[in-house]
Amino acid sequence: MTRLRADAVRNRERIADIARQLFREKGYDAVSMDEVAKTAGVGVGTLYRHFPTKEALYDAAIQAWVETVNAAADKALAGEGAPRERLLAWFEAYVEFLTRHKGAAWRITSAMGDDDSPFAAKCRTYLNANQRVVDTLAGEGALRGDVDAMQLCRLVGGVAAVVDNSELSADAARSMLAVVADGVLAA
Amino acid sequence: MTRLRADAVRNRERIADIARQLFREKGYDAVSMDEVAKTAGVGVGTLYRHFPTKEALYDAAIQAWVETVNAAADKALAGEGAPRERLLAWFEAYVEFLTRHKGAAWRITSAMGDDDSPFAAKCRTYLNANQRVVDTLAGEGALRGDVDAMQLCRLVGGVAAVVDNSELSADAARSMLAVVADGVLAA
DNA sequence: CACGATACGGAGGGTGTCTCCGTTTAGCAA
DNA sequence: TTGCTAAACGGAGACACCCTCCGTATCGTG
16 A cells, blocks of 8 residues: 555645535536636546546535534434424434535435445435434334334435425425424324 | 428427337436437437427427326325325325336426426426315315425425435335325324 | 428537546655 | 656547537428
8 A cells, every 4th residue: 555645635635625615606517527627726637536436526525514414413312302393403404414515415315225326425324313313213202113214314315305406495494394204203 | 380291290209209218218317319319210400400408308208198197186186085095195196107207206396496497387287286186185174284285296206206216116105105194184 | 393491410519527648746765 | 966666647539418500302382
């Protein structure tokens, strides 16, 4: 295992930073690899040396915020409110995560259950967080028997994708999430 | 208003037929306009004379089945069962419609509320059908007060998109739809 | 049958992802 | 410091996609 050259490390980080900004402002489709390269002041060859595909670059660009998802789940669950409030708090946090980068919600939710996707690692993290939520609330007897974490990922991810795509208001998102919450909570 | 030439009509129909088959088998992205043209035995210019964009061709290709959606809504509502059964029957029919062509569910659900989309007409039809379902069940006092048809289109469309994309089983679809149904039915 | 309006075909323009390879440079060793 | 080699760089260009343009062929009417 040979060390990475210093200039390579610098470039990799600058590229990921630039890409993060661009993707965040414009969304996945509206940013071309040429644009990322030009903005970062490197050739496209350099881009592809560091990130084998555009999706891999995207994955790296949106990496940082994924790592706080578990903390967010804990925070939502730790509240004192009724199960419904805590579940909704988690749902809203989850949607907020997924919609932080335009186009990410659908891409990630699409990749759920696909081990070959560049987003597979992120999906596992999300699935895990949802699993903890399910376990906690089920332990309190607050959920219907047949709720599982993957299903929740898909339901809430689907809502997030629609909210992101149609640029719906937070209120509209909340009322859709309330439907899902009421559907999984014990009657 | 001059008449259409006979060969033009023939070509238009053959193109739409071929496109329907191809899109249905492979999904929107995996079919190129060149492929449609070659398979139909025409030049791409002819394609674009009849359909101004790929999305317009897609819209035409999936047209036929849309026209039966109102009948499907009536049929689902006409049943004798409890509101929950009838609502679920409608949801399943709706998802079955949207997933009949790979990739259509997300495209159409994305276009909800966008009057400029090539799918705007389809969206209105779908919205209408959902509105009738909402009106009927609300008339029976079976729904929560704040349910509206657009929200339902988005929720069920989101589920359809995920089901289509991840090629989920009918059972998996049903259990997700049950969550949505329980979330909108009066407690 | 002749002729004008209509339709056809496919080369090619513009843009996107990704590859290939000649050139440059970092970093170590003498 | 200097020389050398493996690593990294840059950007031309291959390939695929959607779509346009215009010269050619065809329909259908007078």
